[in-house]
Amino acid sequence: MTSSSKPGTARTVAVIGGGAVGVATASFLLREGFDVVLIERGGLGEGASFGNAGVLAxxxxxxxxxxxxxxxxxxxxxxxxxxxxxxxxxxxxxxxxxxxxxxxxxxxxxxxxxxxxxxxxxxxxxxxxxxxxxxxxxxxxxxxxxxxxxxxxxxxxxxxxxxxxxxxxxxxxxxxxxxxxxxxxxxxxxxxxxxxxxxxxxxxxNPNRLVRTVADAFLRDGGRVVQARALGFAHAGGALQGVQTDAGLIPASAAVVACGAHSRPLAAGLGDDVPLDxxxxxxxxxxxxxxxxxxxxxxxxxxxxxxxxxxxxxxxxxxxxxxxxxxxxxxxxxxxxxxxxxxxxxxxxxxxxxxxxxxxxxxxxMPDSLPVIGRASACPAVVYAFGHGHVGLASAARTGMAVADLVAGRPPALDLAPFAPTRF
Ligand SMILES: Cc1cc2nc3c(=O)[nH]c(=O)nc-3n(C[C@H](O)[C@H](O)[C@H](O)COP(=O)(O)OP(=O)(O)OC[C@H]3O[C@@H](n4cnc5c(N)ncnc54)[C@H](O)[C@@H]3O)c2cc1C
Missing domain, CATH: 3.30.9.10 (D-Amino Acid Oxidase, subunit A, domain 2)
Structure with missing residues (x-):
């Protein structure tokens, strides 16, 4: 997997998961001026985002x-x-x-x-x-x-x-x-x-090419991609130090969990038992x-x-x-x-x-057909963006914009209350 590094001292945000949701979110965060590192354990756009029906409806x-x-x-x-x-x-x-x-x-x-x-x-x-x-x-x-x-x-x-x-x-x-x-x-x-x-x-x-094309632009603009499996988070007193991965700690002061169907253990590690299947x-x-x-x-x-x-x-x-x-x-x-x-x-x-x-x-x-978009209970610097079910391709980019609002500290333009991780 290719990577390039962004010079400067911007706050680092780690986005975990290189599917439609993660790549769109990473792109919007980069536009905000953050230093963004996208952590993907496999190939970009090769999860659910690879083979869906491609409908934007x-x-x-x-x-x-x-x-x-x-x-x-x-x-x-x-x-x-x-x-x-x-x-x-x-x-x-x-x-x-x-x-x-x-x-x-x-x-x-x-x-x-x-x-x-x-x-x-x-x-x-x-x-x-x-x-x-x-x-x-x-x-x-x-x-x-x-x-x-x-x-x-x-x-x-x-x-x-x-x-x-x-x-x-x-x-x-x-x-x-x-x-x-x-x-x-x-x-x-x-x-x-x-x-x-x-x-x-x-x-x-072509859903896979859509994700890869947007990811290529993210890399060209100075985003970074690291091939690693996220295992958990290093955090203390509500502040995030970084993402623990099988390739070591990736320092970040904010993170986004966008691992699709595989997000549940990462959320559980931050105190949120979400009914994701x-x-x-x-x-x-x-x-x-x-x-x-x-x-x-x-x-x-x-x-x-x-x-x-x-x-x-x-x-x-x-x-x-x-x-x-x-x-x-x-x-x-x-x-x-x-x-x-x-x-x-x-x-x-x-x-x-x-x-x-x-x-x-x-x-x-998710059992109520609504994604989970919101802050983690044990560490608000971590934001969830997963659980989009049958409509994750269509809603990925809009989700990314809402997450960028949260990470930037703005009130999101979208009402996120129905998507709260704690709604169950
Ligand atoms: C048959 C089918 C048809 C569909 N049709 C449509 C449709 O027409 N329109 C539509 O909007 N949606 C459709 N969907 C739904 C859509 O595909 C998904 O909602 C969407 O792809 C989810 O995107 P995602 O980025 O959340 O997850 P994914 O694309 O699965 O991406 C998650 C990524 O996280 C990575 N990952 C997981 N765990 C870790 C970890 N610990 N560390 C690092 N990386 C990790 C994975 O490798 C993966 O690349 C369809 C789905 C299916 C199965």
């Missing part, structure tokens, strides 16, 4: 746990192509998280969660664009809409509360049916009869596909997203509860391809292995 204010979600779970689990699977040996570990997940799905709570997510997601573009523009790669972000499609009016009606939440939060959408939908998006099967277009949404054509997700990507949609499509009946990427057609989704250590179950990726062919009849049934890639990653998931 203000429309994603709808939380994962909704009234009625629990009733759908048995059907999901029984269907081999269903959007959910649980490794049963993981259930005892997951049980407290699941209980909170179910409790957070009341009508009042989902309304509050959607309200909290709205400003984080609304600014997806205005927060990311200055970073990619500065990096000289604006083409990485495209604002060409996001289309949700349904196989039946009944499926569409089943999401009525989600659309009400969007209306309540002034998120515009247009409903199309039958021939209008097929003319608008010719690649999809005529079995899909209802479509909902969110014009203000968009996507990145992971919803593992998969993708299958077909290079040089026979057909591709004009914009990302959510198959809202089967619950996966197909995104036209610069590297091919990516079908991403599924939720698998199996923790951080279990090996991937590649059947989940194969199912995504089966579902993809159902959505895009023009996609060939078989592809040479050289044109297919598969991926599994760890969504950093």
């Amino acid at each position: 203000p429309s994603s204010v709808v939380p994962m746990s909704m009234p009625g979600t629990l009733m759908k779970v048995p059907g999901y689990l029984l269907d081999p192509l269903g959007p959910l699977s649980i490794r049963w040996s993981y259930l005892p570990t997951l049980a407290p998280w699941l209980a909170r997940f179910v409790r957070s799905g009341t009508r009042e709570r989902v309304q509050a969660q959607a309200r909290a997510l709205k400003p984080l997601l609304d600014d997806s573009f205005s927060a990311w664009l200055p970073l990619v523009r500065h990096a000289g790669n604006e083409v990485l972000i495209q604002r060409d809409g996001f289309l949700a499609v349904y196989r039946s009016e009944a499926d569409f009606a089943g999401d009525a509360l989600g659309f009400q939440l969007r209306r309540d939060n002034d998120i515009p959408f247009e409903v199309m049916r039958g021939a209008d939908l097929w003319a608008f998006e010719p690649s999809i099967s005529r079995d899909y009869t209802v479509g909902v277009l969110f014009r203000q949404c968009g996507h990145t054509i 992971t919803e593992r997700g998969y993708h299958v990507l077909i290079a040089d596909p026979e057909t591709r949609p004009l914009r990302p499509i959510l198959d809202a009946s089967a619950k996966f997203v197909s995104t036209p990427m610069e590297t091919g057609l990516r079908m991403a989704g599924t939720v698998e509860f199996a923790g951080l250590d279990a090996p991937p179950d590649w059947k989940r990726a194969a199912h995504l391809f089966t579902l993809g062919r159902r959505l895009f009849p023009g996609l060939a049934p078989h592809h040479p292995e050289a044109r297919v890639s598969r991926w599994m990653g760890f969504r950093p998931s």
Whole structure:
């Protein structure tokens, strides 16, 4: 990994985790004039930020746990192509998280969660664009809409509360049916009869390149990257001395924990027992596909997203509860391809292995679908920025701006109360 050093005596801030959230946060902190060191144990942008669906969607204010979600779970689990699977040996570990997940799905709570997510997601573009523009790669972000499609009016009606939440939060959408939908998006099967277009949404054509490009600009501007695993913090009397890593102590007077699904032990070391778990997700990507949609499509009946990427057609989704250590179950990726062919009849049934890639990653998931953004209990010089679940790419840059406010000692422009680490 390359690194460069910033001359001068600015206060040093250590950002732990080089995913979308960490890299965006490090970039905004550098703009504030801090000396910033980004600590990443692996490759930049190679965690959850590598293989997601790339969607930047203000429309994603709808939380994962909704009234009625629990009733759908048995059907999901029984269907081999269903959007959910649980490794049963993981259930005892997951049980407290699941209980909170179910409790957070009341009508009042989902309304509050959607309200909290709205400003984080609304600014997806205005927060990311200055970073990619500065990096000289604006083409990485495209604002060409996001289309949700349904196989039946009944499926569409089943999401009525989600659309009400969007209306309540002034998120515009247009409903199309039958021939209008097929003319608008010719690649999809005529079995899909209802479509909902969110014009203000968009996507990145390569999430990994987005993160790496912004990281390259961070390095060029004098930021530093250290390859190391953070183990804990050296602090006394509320002041931070540095981050303890497997490569020794990295001195810093402030730090940010942005380790995605792996953040829990670092927060626990600072007295915050946050209920962070992971919803593992998969993708299958077909290079040089026979057909591709004009914009990302959510198959809202089967619950996966197909995104036209610069590297091919990516079908991403599924939720698998199996923790951080279990090996991937590649059947989940194969199912995504089966579902993809159902959505895009023009996609060939078989592809040479050289044109297919598969991926599994760890969504950093909180039971109330809200991230953790706030100061650590035992050392306020450490700020948390993790737990963005299904919307971490879209909300990473806006999170970085809020964290920069906190570290600079300004009242954040975003109301951070709903994201407090101590809310549970
Ligand atoms: C299938 C799928 C589809 C998705 N689709 C979308 C989408 O369309 N739009 C969207 O907005 N979001 C989407 N998401 C969610 C999104 O990918 C995540 O929320 C986001 O990538 C989280 O970013 P992060 O920076 O918090 O975590 P990560 O990208 O996981 O980065 C965390 C980094 O921290 C490093 N790290 C961990 N522990 C340590 C340590 N102790 N020391 C040093 N480094 C450490 C890791 O190596 C990693 O690089 C999707 C997720 C999946 C799985």
